[in-house]
Amino acid sequence: MMNLAIEVQGLRVVRGGNPVIPGLDVQIPRGSVTGLLGPSGCGKTTLIRSIAGVQVVKAGTVTVLGEPAGSPTNRGRVGYVTQASSVYSDLTVRQNLDYFAAIYGAAQSSVERVLEEVGLADRGDSLTGQLSGGQRTRVSLAAALLTDPEVYLLDEPTVGLDPVLRRDLWQLFNRLADEGRTLLVSSHVMDEAERCHQVLLMRDGGLIAHGSPDELRAQTGADDFEQAFLTLAERSAA
Numbered sequence: 001m002m003n004l005a006i007e008v009q010g011l012r013v014v015r016g017g018n019p020v021i022p023g024l025d026v027q028i029p030r031g032s033v034t035g036l037l038g039p040s041g042c043g044k045t046t047l048i049r050s051i052a053g054v055q056v057v058k059a060g061t062v063t064v065l066g067e068p069a070g071s072p073t074n075r076g077r078v079g080y081v082t083q084a085s086s087v088y089s090d091l092t093v094r095q096n097l098d099y100f101a102a103i104y105g106a107a108q109s110s111v112e113r114v115l116e117e118v119g120l121a122d123r124g125d126s127l128t129g130q131l132s133g134g135q136r137t138r139v140s141l142a143a144a145l146l147t148d149p150e151v152y153l154l155d156e157p158t159v160g161l162d163p164v165l166r167r168d169l170w171q172l173f174n175r176l177a178d179e180g181r182t183l184l185v186s187s188h189v190m191d192e193a194e195r196c197h198q199v200l201l202m203r204d205g206g207l208i209a210h211g212s213p214d215e216l217r218a219q220t221g222a223d224d225f226e227q228a229f230l231t232l233a234e235r236s237a238a
């Protein structure tokens with residue numbers, strides 16, 4: 001049996017009276033980077049929230065590391081980085097990380113390590129509120145890295161980043177997966193599919209494809225993922 005990090009069965013989520021996820025099943029193996037790709041509003045954040053255990057769900061089961069999503073047993077084992085950064089704007093970057101290290105019980109020495117990993121080693125003394133959106137997201141990511149979680153749920157972590165930083169972050173995600181961590185990373189930039197082991201293509205609250213980048217290319221005959229998505233979207237609507 002596959003060693004699963006995340007298992008979603010029959011997930012149904014209603015938001016604002018609308019069934020934004022009408023019924024979804026997916027399995028994500030440990031030690032992989034899975035890209036969750038799809039257009040704005042298709043339900044990526046809702047799916048990630050359901051896996052993080054912070055979304056009210058109408059039906060279905062979501063299991064993370066063998067526990068129900070949101071289980072206290074998984075505290076510290078699951079790192080969730082939301083789209084809106086969840087760090088304090090009136091503290092410096094280092095003060096934020098010192099604070100999170102203290103409440104998570106992480107070694108203070110890990111602060112410099114995570115600053116380096118997210119490319120913010122030179123911004124430790126900057127006031128977080130004066131950083132760009134992409135920099136603030138990286139402070140949130142650094143805070144998640146402090147506890148060395150087994151599962152990372154990252155909601156659009158590369159939005160607003162230049163190509164060099166995006167490449168560096170994807171290298172970090174792949175390194176974490178090589179070390180046995182599991183990452184679910186959402187993006188609406190289709191080209192980011194290339195950097196994942198597995199890709200989930202989402203549309204209108206459902207999955208229209210799940211496979212490796214090569215498998216999706218072979219299924220559609222498309223060279224780029226923008227085209228592959230369009231082909232799969234047309235097929236799913238037919």
Ligand SMILES: Nc1ncnc2c1ncn2[C@@H]1O[C@H](COP(=O)(O)OP(=O)(O)OP(=O)(O)O)[C@@H](O)[C@H]1O
Pocket residue numbers: 015016017020038039040041042043044045046047188
């Ligand atoms: N708080 C809310 N109340 C009601 N409906 C919501 C709420 N948040 C999101 N929705 C709806 O749920 C659907 C899915 O939204 P979601 O944020 O999960 O999409 P997304 O793919 O993450 O979008 P984006 O890429 O723009 O962040 C959308 O139709 C959205 O309008």
